[in-house]
Amino acid sequence: MNALHTKIVRPTLLIDKAKCIANIDNMIAKAKRTNTRLRPHFKTHQSAEIGKWFKERGVQSIAVSSLSMAKYFADNGWTDITVAIPVNVREIDLINDLSAKIQLNLLIESRESILFLDSELINTVGVYIKVDTGYNRCGLPSEAIGSIQILLDLIKESKNLNCKGFLAHTGHNYKASDQNQIHKNHSKTLLDLNELKDVFRKDIPNLEISLGDTPACSISEEFYGIDEIRPGNFVFFDIMQYVLGSCDEDQIAVAMACPVIARNIDRNELVIYGGGVHFSKEFIKADEEGTKLFGSIVRLTENGWSEILGGGFLAELSQEHGIIRCSDMLFDEFTIGDLIGILPIHSCMTANLMKEYLSTDGNWIKTMNSCQ
Amino acid sequence: MNALHTKIVRPTLLIDKAKCIANIDNMIAKAKRTNTRLRPHFKTHQSAEIGKWFKERGVQSIAVSSLSMAKYFADNGWTDITVAIPVNVREIDLINDLSAKIQLNLLIESRESILFLDSELINTVGVYIKVDTGYNRCGLPSEAIGSIQILLDLIKESKNLNCKGFLAHTGHNYKASDQNQIHKNHSKTLLDLNELKDVFRKDIPNLEISLGDTPACSISEEFYGIDEIRPGNFVFFDIMQYVLGSCDEDQIAVAMACPVIARNIDRNELVIYGGGVHFSKEFIKADEEGTKLFGSIVRLTENGWSEILGGGFLAELSQEHGIIRCSDMLFDEFTIGDLIGILPIHSCMTANLMKEYLSTDGNWIKTMNSCQ
Numbered sequence: 001m002n003a004l005h006t007k008i009v010r011p012t013l014l015i016d017k018a019k020c021i022a023n024i025d026n027m028i029a030k031a032k033r034t035n036t037r038l039r040p041h042f043k044t045h046q047s048a049e050i051g052k053w054f055k056e057r058g059v060q061s062i063a064v065s066s067l068s069m070a071k072y073f074a075d076n077g078w079t080d081i082t083v084a085i086p087v088n089v090r091e092i093d094l095i096n097d098l099s100a101k102i103q104l105n106l107l108i109e110s111r112e113s114i115l116f117l118d119s120e121l122i123n124t125v126g127v128y129i130k131v132d133t134g135y136n137r138c139g140l141p142s143e144a145i146g147s148i149q150i151l152l153d154l155i156k157e158s159k160n161l162n163c164k165g166f167l168a169h170t171g172h173n174y175k176a177s178d179q180n181q182i183h184k185n186h187s188k189t190l191l192d193l194n195e196l197k198d199v200f201r202k203d204i205p206n207l208e209i210s211l212g213d214t215p216a217c218s219i220s221e222e223f224y225g226i227d228e229i230r231p232g233n234f235v236f237f238d239i240m241q242y243v244l245g246s247c248d249e250d251q252i253a254v255a256m257a258c259p260v261i262a263r264n265i266d267r268n269e270l271v272i273y274g275g276g277v278h279f280s281k282e283f284i285k286a287d288e289e290g291t292k293l294f295g296s297i298v299r300l301t302e303n304g305w306s307e308i309l310g311g312g313f314l315a316e317l318s319q320e321h322g323i324i325r326c327s328d329m330l331f332d333e334f335t336i337g338d339l340i341g342i343l344p345i346h347s348c349m350t351a352n353l354m355k356e357y358l359s360t361d362g363n364w365i366k367t368m369n370s371c372q
Numbered sequence: 373m374n375a376l377h378t379k380i381v382r383p384t385l386l387i388d389k390a391k392c393i394a395n396i397d398n399m400i401a402k403a404k405r406t407n408t409r410l411r412p413h414f415k416t417h418q419s420a421e422i423g424k425w426f427k428e429r430g431v432q433s434i435a436v437s438s439l440s441m442a443k444y445f446a447d448n449g450w451t452d453i454t455v456a457i458p459v460n461v462r463e464i465d466l467i468n469d470l471s472a473k474i475q476l477n478l479l480i481e482s483r484e485s486i487l488f489l490d491s492e493l494i495n496t497v498g499v500y501i502k503v504d505t506g507y508n509r510c511g512l513p514s515e516a517i518g519s520i521q522i523l524l525d526l527i528k529e530s531k532n533l534n535c536k537g538f539l540a541h542t543g544h545n546y547k548a549s550d551q552n553q554i555h556k557n558h559s560k561t562l563l564d565l566n567e568l569k570d571v572f573r574k575d576i577p578n579l580e581i582s583l584g585d586t587p588a589c590s591i592s593e594e595f596y597g598i599d600e601i602r603p604g605n606f607v608f609f610d611i612m613q614y615v616l617g618s619c620d621e622d623q624i625a626v627a628m629a630c631p632v633i634a635r636n637i638d639r640n641e642l643v644i645y646g647g648g649v650h651f652s653k654e655f656i657k658a659d660e661e662g663t664k665l666f667g668s669i670v671r672l673t674e675n676g677w678s679e680i681l682g683g684g685f686l687a688e689l690s691q692e693h694g695i696i697r698c699s700d701m702l703f704d705e706f707t708i709g710d711l712i713g714i715l716p717i718h719s720c721m722t723a724n725l726m727k728e729y730l731s732t733d734g735n736w737i738k739t740m741n742s743c744q
Contacts, residue, residue, distance in 0.1 A: 009462040010440065043691060065692045066645075068382065085692055086633040088645045089709040090381040109634055112708040130634075137693060138634040138643045171690070261458040262481055262502075262510040271510045273438075273460045277724050281653055318543070319415060319720055320437045320457055321509060336484040337461040348691055352649050353725075371743035 002302045004362055005257075005339055011274040012257045013354040014341070015236075015365060016304050019253035021053060023234050027217065028057055034223040039063050039082060041212060041232025044348045047357070047367040048076035050235065063212065063230045067091045067098070072368040074102050082210070083107065084167065084230060086130060086138055089116045099123040107167060109139050111154060118158035127155060128167035128210060131196065133189040135171035142168075142192040145199055152203060165208035165227070166196055173215040179245040186216040194225040218246035238347035239296050240284060254357075255298055255305045255341040256350065258322065260334050268331045270312075272340060275320040279342075280349035286313065297324060298341035299333075304360050305341045314342050374674045376734055377629075377711055383646040384629045385726040386713070387608075387737060388676050391625035393425060395606050399589065400429055406595040411435050411454060413584060413604025416720045419729070419739040420448035422607065435584065435602045439463045439470070444740040446474050454582070455479065456539065456602065458502060458510055461488045471495040479539060481511050483526060490530035499527060500539035500582060503568065505561040507543035514540075514564040517571055524575055537580035537599070538568055545587040551617040558588040566597040590618035610719035611668050612656060626729075627670055627677045627713045628722065630694065632706050640703045642684075644712060647692040651714070652721035658685065669696060670713035671705075676732045677713040686714050 024040075031038035040054055043065035051062070051073060061080040064070045070081045071094060082105035087095075095117075098104045105126035108114055117125070129151055132139035140147050155163045170189050176182045193209050201207055211223070212230025218241070223229065236254045237247040258274030279294060286293040295314035299306040312326030324340065334340055344350040351357070355369040396412075403410035412426055415437035423434070423445060433452040436442045442453045443466060454477035459467075467489075470476045477498035480486055489497070501523055504511035512519050527535045542561045548554045565581050573579055583595070584602025590613070595601065608626045609619040630646030651666060658665035667686035670677040684698030696712065706712055716722040723729070727741040 009466075010438070010460065066382070085645065086643065088382065088631050088633050090631045090711075094381075110708055116709065136639065137688075137690065137695060138636065259460050259462045261460050264510065267508065271458060273457065276652065276654075276721055280648065281721070282648075316509070318509065319724075323509060336482055337488065339462075349648055349653070352691075 004303065004358075004360065005300065007358060007362065008257045008339055010259065011278040013351060013357045014255045014257050014305070015357045015359045016253045017053075017359050017361060019251060020050065020235055023237065023251060023253060024054055024057060027231060027234050028059070030217065030221075031229060034221065034226070034229075036223050036226050037061060037228040039210065039212075039228050039230050040235065041065070041084065041230050042073060043069065044232040044235055045351055045367070046072075046369060047365055048073070049365050051076060051078065063232070067094045069368060070098055070104065074098055079103060081105065082126075082128070082167075082230075084169070084212070087113050087117070089113060092116075092120045095125065096120075096122045099125045105164060108151070111151065114151060114154045114158060114161065117161060118154075121160035124160045124162055126164045127161050128164050131166045131168045131193065133168045133170050133192055134185065135169060137171060139168065142196050148196075148200070152200065163204050165204060165210065166193065167210040168193060169230075170211070170213045170216055173213050174240070174244070176215065176244060179219055182215050182219055182244065186220050186222070189216075190222065190224060190226070197225055214241060215244050215246045233348055236347040236351065239293070239343050239345045243284060249308060252343050254347050254351070255300075255343055256295070257300055257339045257341055260336055260338045260340055263331070263334070263336065265331070268326055268328065270324040270326060270331065270334055270340065272322045272324060273320065274322045274342065276317045277319055278350070278353055279317060279322070279344055280346060280353055281317055282346040282349055284345055292316075293345065294322065295342040295344055297326070297330070298343060300339050300341045308343065376675065376730075376732060377672065379730060379734065380629045380711055382631065383650040385723060385729045386627045386629050386677070387729045387731045388625045389425075389731050389733060391623060392422065392607055395609065395623060395625060396426055396429060399603060399606050400431070402589065402593075403601060406593065406598070406601075408595050408598050409433060409600040411582065411584075411600050411602050412607065413437070413456065413602050414445060415441065416604040416607055417723055417739070418444075418741060419737055420445070421737050423448060423450065435604070439466045441740060442470055442476065446470055451475060453477065454498075454500070454539075454602075456541070456584070459485050459489070461485060464488075464492045467497065468492075468494045471497045477536060480523065483523065486523060486526045486530065486533065489533060490526075493532035496532045496534055498536045499533050500536050503538045503540045503565065505540045505542050505564055506557065507541060509543060511540065514568050520568075520572070524572065535576050537576060537582065538565065539582040540565060541602075542583070542585050542588055545585050546612070546616070548587065548616060551591055554587050554591055554616065558592050558594070561588070562594065562596060562598070569597055586613060587616050587618045605720055608719040608723065611665070611715050611717045615656060621680060624715050626719050626723070627672075627715055628667070629672055629711045629713055632708055632710045632712055635703070635706070635708065637703070640698055640700065642696040642698060642703065642706055642712065644694040644696060645692065646694045646714065648689045649691055650722070650725055651686075651689060651694070651716055652718060652725055653689055654718040654721055656717055664688075665717065666694065667714035667716055669698070669702070670715060672711050672713045680715065
């Protein structure tokens with residue numbers, strides 16, 4: 001066993017720092033080329049240490065997916081944070097604490113939220129109006145000019161709300177059948193958001209459009225009218241992004257290392273210690289018959305991992321077990337106690353479960369979910 | 373807002389202690405009636421405090437799903453623990469630590485594991501041979517008498533392995549279409565395990581059969597030849613168990629309380645703060661069209677929650693958001709900042725993610741995942 005592998009006794013998320021840095025550098029270059037501000041979404045890694053890799057490269061603004069995460073990164077020196085989920089008004093105390101210390105930006109989409117914040121805020125916060133570009137999760141449709149105007153008027157009348165502009169997430173890109181579909185979604189999003197910008201340009205000084213999702217930010221070079229991009233997943237990437245065409249296989253910067261705990265020769269199955277509490281139960285359909293794919297197999301190397309091994313895949317997950325279906329050759333390669341590498345389907349969900357990571361240069365990386 | 377609800381500012385797993393205790397008492401009574409030892413599986417709650425509720429009622433033996441979990445419960449006073457997953461030989465140091473302090477039982481199913489343990493164990497451990505009763509995850513088929521004999525002979529020759537018997541998990545009960553199917557699976561399991569017991573009775577002194585899954589342990593009264601039952605989920609139950617017929621609706625002892633953060637009147641959708649990082653992404657298919665159900669809706673009351681509300685369901689989950697599709701009436705009942713209750717699909721996965729729980733009498737309950 002090599003030095004790295006001896007550190008691994010149970011399911012462990014390996015991080016290839018060099019690949020992460022390359023992914024970060026690529027997105028920084030994309031933001032420069034497209035004249036946008038990069039506000040990376042830190043929900044993917046949730047780690048102050050990985051945050052530093054961005055800061056060392058000049059990134060100053062971030063997005064997070066909860067006020068708790070905003071607190072964690074504020075405590076770790078970040079001073080410009082957008083909480084990119086409709087504001088949870090029950091956390092008003094935390095909002096008031098944070099907005100005393102940092103530039104806090106919130107997302108609003110309803111009259112009720114604005115009125116509540118106006119009544120309870122102690123300090124000024126930035127707000128973005130959430131716009132739905134077709135994902136149909138939340139936000140106002142970009143064509144709902146009248147409703148948006150009502151919200152804007154309320155914000156203008158408020159004491160502590162400072163309207164920054166519009167924020168959108170083209171989440172339906174994750175359901176795209178191919179890159180062409182992502183380009184189409186993205187083009188429509190750009191059109192809609194630019195129309196909105198034109199309508200409200202004179203109403204909102206320095207109106208900004210913030211747009212984010214890793215597929216479009218990875219694939220497209222076209223961001224006219226967009227002031228800020230908010231991709232998150234690109235720091236790690238994963239099999240879902242690889243299938244969507246957002247990244248090459250060798251840009252995937254995370255792999256789970258799992259011990260083999262059983263082998264079934266009749267079914268050519270390797271059983272790993274590594275289940276839904278490690279990977280999450282996200283899957284993609286691997287073929288037209290609907291075969292579920294919970295992860296792709298790699299061979300761990302001294303300081304990283306191999307290309308995807310064609311002869312097997314992670315086919316089932318229960319709470320702590322995973323089942324890898326494999327070819328004779330792959331089956332014969334692994335015995336009880338060996339480590340096997342798995343590229344996760346959705347790295348955000350896997351990283352959230354894993355609480356800490358092991359970099360391929362041998363250092364443990366803490367996250368907001370680590371007990372210190 | 374009542375006293376309980378004021379404590380809830382973000383997604384929170386509510387525990388109805390009275391329902392938990394009733395579920396525990398029911399299973400203890402079932403074990404008495406069927407002349408079996410109850411060894412509850414603690415992977416569902418992962419909490420020393422909830423463990424105490426069992427101990428106060430005379431339970432002394434437990435099952436867990438990882439060696440880390442065995443360590444946590446050993447540190448909290450449990451002295452007879454079965455790790456009910458094929459042994460992960462990479463954790464030999466922890467195995468040697470634990471087996472110095474407690475009665476530790478491991479699961480084996482391969483020659484390699486036995487030889488490794490025999491070479492590395494410092495103290496005596498109990499071992500069960502894992503038998504596959506048709507779930508096809510791991511274990512030897514009960515009819516593989518020759519292979520089982522080989523393992524038994526190796527165990528006999530070993531210094532520190534003490535064979536306790538056979539352990540099985542009829543996990544395919546979770547795929548049953550109805551209770552009748554669960555009864556059929558269970559009957560076949562009983563037949564197979566009793567045949568095995570007959571074959572090896574003279575070989576293994578005090579041979580024990582350990583069997584566990586919440587559906588069969590809840591539904592059946594027939595456990596002839598079974599020495600020990602290992603259900604886990606029954607302490608909380610959930611929508612999956614309710615649909616399988618393992619419990620009544622009012623036996624479900626956990627509900628997520630989630631703040632409403634957005635409302636879409638055009639689609640009759642409530643958006644909650646509560647996503648895959650809180651619930652897990654487990655779902656069941658609610659109808660023949662394959663509609664996904666991620667949770668059922670209840671109204672939170674002063675000290676608990678209502679019956680399931682027919683007018684809506686948790687229809688989608690992303691990382692931190694959930695979408696509830698609802699009737700006009702249900703939609704109108706909830707506004708921004710309100711709490712809504714959701715009965716989870718799979719309480720083990722939800723509890724694992726939530727790290728601590730709030731009992732409906734207002735106390736926070738720590739788990740092995742809580743940072744102290």
